[in-house]
Amino acid sequence: MRKAVVTGSTKGIGLALARELLRRGHGVVVSGRTQTAVDDAVERLRPEAAGSATVHGHIVDVSDAAQVQELWDAATDALGGVDLWVNNAGVAHTTRPIVETTADDVRAMVTTNMLGTVYGAQVAVRGMLAHGGGHVFNVLGGGSDGRVRAGMGVYSATKRGLDSFTRALVKEVAGTDVRVGQIRPGVLITEGWLREAAAAPELVDKQRRTLNILCDHVDDVAPYLTDRMLASTKNGDAIAWLTNGRMMRKFLAPRRRDVLGRYGL
Template identity: 35%
Template sequence: MSNQVALITGGATGIGKAVALKLVAKGVTVVMSGRRADVGQAAVAEVSAAARDGAQVRFVQNDVADEAAVKSMIDGIVAEFGRLDMAVNNAGLSNETGTLVQSSSDNYRAMVETNVMGVYFSMKHELVQMTKQGGGAIVNLASIAGLNGITWAGPYASTKHAVVGMTKSSALDHATQGIRVNGVAPGAIKTDIIAAQLGGGDPNYNEASISAMHPMNRLGRPEEVANAICWLLSDEASFVTGHILNVDGGFQAK
């Protein structure tokens, strides 16, 4: 994987940063995007320390819900590095729990803008570039909520079902062009954001109750999802496209 170039949206924290750390250790140049410059620059320092074989690290402040900004970011990557070999569309938003009736229309609209339109814009312009250069690999972040109905998460689940649909359809559209498009469907992963939410005092939303959803009876770790993503990006998965890989402690096996 060395001497290749990867884009990770939402790459400065959580699963995205875990992917960045793993890729740069393999010699992959990584561009991370995110909304907060301070968080991004801190991530650059941490990820750069893990880089090997000349891998470079960049951060671009960017909102994936802005198509012009997404296109400009990808054009900038190609202008600097000449190509875009891998993309991980990780930026996502989960801003409330509750039934559809209880949900806020504004909150749902925000989730659609990031989780659906953000993935759409990112994939669209990644695929344009990968088609020009004759190949590439994309991994989208879906969710266990993108493959099932999940109580107290209907609006969010609908956005992740959309990601699954875009992933599988695009895999078919580009299957003969050297471009592979896959997804991962994580269970509950203990990122810093999720850890803070689980400690909020809600008796229906705490680490014990969420862990119990998974047969392994624990939350996943960001690096466990990163391992799956990096395999899907690699040539070891050269005959894998249109696949949603569960990283969920056995959730889907129930």
């Protein structure tokens, strides 16, 4: 049984990954910024646990290194150790030009996406090096592949930086019992995505056909990502949902997809 921590796991892909891990019999600690969100996630996830798997929750602001260390300590106490750590916590504001992005939004994206992942990786790698090894996965996102999109300047910059950070960390843990990998989940319709869509309905209308082709539901993607994580044995493993091949098949599919319809868009 794996003993996992997933940051940013009270909703979205983080919650779905935690659910899939529990369904496969692995212990999980979920985390979020508020007690209410954490408690709600634990209650929703508890019935999903298979076998002897347990789920626990912990409040954390991942932009605070001390709090991230406390998350590790709490998780090792609750699970008896940690050998899988998923840096998923993130903030996305992707509908406004750079010059119209507020200072608060810039700060939230940089501190949560960049600092949160760096601190999480530091804490997890140190802990795993001292306690028998494990696997750290950093969840990347739009812009991490170097593609530039208007409206996503700050967010994409943080994710591109995380790609470089992850590659460097892979080299640094080589030859140890710790492995580092990356996850590219594709374009998922999460609570955050819906919030952004509500703020820019004209963009959704303009890009509706493309969005219906590229977007996916979280629950359709999470099982694949979870199985790939659990099966991974390679340092530097890159797990991607929206591969070039899958994207091509989506565009060539004879049936028109209506992914957005479920959400009234």
